[in-house]
Amino acid sequence: MSLAGGESLHKLLSGASSAGDAGRQEAAGMLIGFAVPFIGWLLLCKSTSHLAHVDPHPGNFRWDSALRTLWVLDWGSNVTLTAERRLSLCMLVSLIAAEAPDDAIADTAVAFGVRCTDPCQLARLWRGMLNATSSFAAQDAINVAAIDNLLDDVSEDVVPVVRCLATLGGLLKELQQTIRDEQGHDVPLSLAKLWATFAAMGLQS
Incomplete structure (x- = not known):
């Protein structure tokens, strides 16, 4: 420091x-x-x-x-992730960036360590966490999930990653709001898109 x-x-x-x-x-x-x-x-x-x-x-x-x-x-x-967790996170980012079907996203989320009885809700949760907009951020997705008890069964080593995504999503949401207010148009700032190249690299390592 x-x-x-x-x-x-x-x-x-x-x-x-x-x-x-x-x-x-x-x-x-x-x-x-x-x-x-x-x-x-x-x-x-x-x-x-x-x-x-x-x-x-x-x-x-x-x-x-x-x-x-x-x-x-x-x-x-x-946080230090197991190789399996890291690869699952890479796959999640890649799938969401590619706008993959809900079932593929939900299956990968389960492999990452977030479980839910409703695959569609689980997929929506991850889409929300990795695709913040000027009116909806990762933290909003997590709040909705908490209400629906979707995050009750999350592996301990995954919790810091979810919190990290919430923080980044909130920052991107604020930036999008500022750009919209000052320039009059929306600029997409999706974590999935920003990280897609790193996800591809991670899947190869």
Whole structure:
């Protein structure tokens, strides 16, 4: 932490930084272009042999504009997945990015460690977690699932991953809302689409 320079993405995104709107736009670019892909790469490609960071709150990223360096903090929040879990997560991302049928998504979700008696509801849950929109984010999908008791039977090592997806989905939802309010149009920021390349890489490793 003592080595980390710059300002937190949280401060930059909120507009509280002295950099103002320019800093906010640069932080949004760093989040979408580097931070979110980095977390996806760790989860999908490195989480079996290395620690994968699972607390991607913008306060845990610092952007040093002068040095063009993005710092990632709080590595105490991490997860290590079995090879089977990691491959199942890769397959889930790939299936949702490809808009696969519900039964294929549900079967893969069960293999990942999330079980449900209704395959269609389970598939909708995962589509919601990996396809945030300006009005619906991963956290919304999880809240709906909690009401329907869909997440009562989740493997312990999967819980941090679900929380990570909720955090990222919320961030993408906020960015989409900002873009819509300022520019008047919706820009899709789907985790499944952003991570599809890493999922393909992970399935080959």
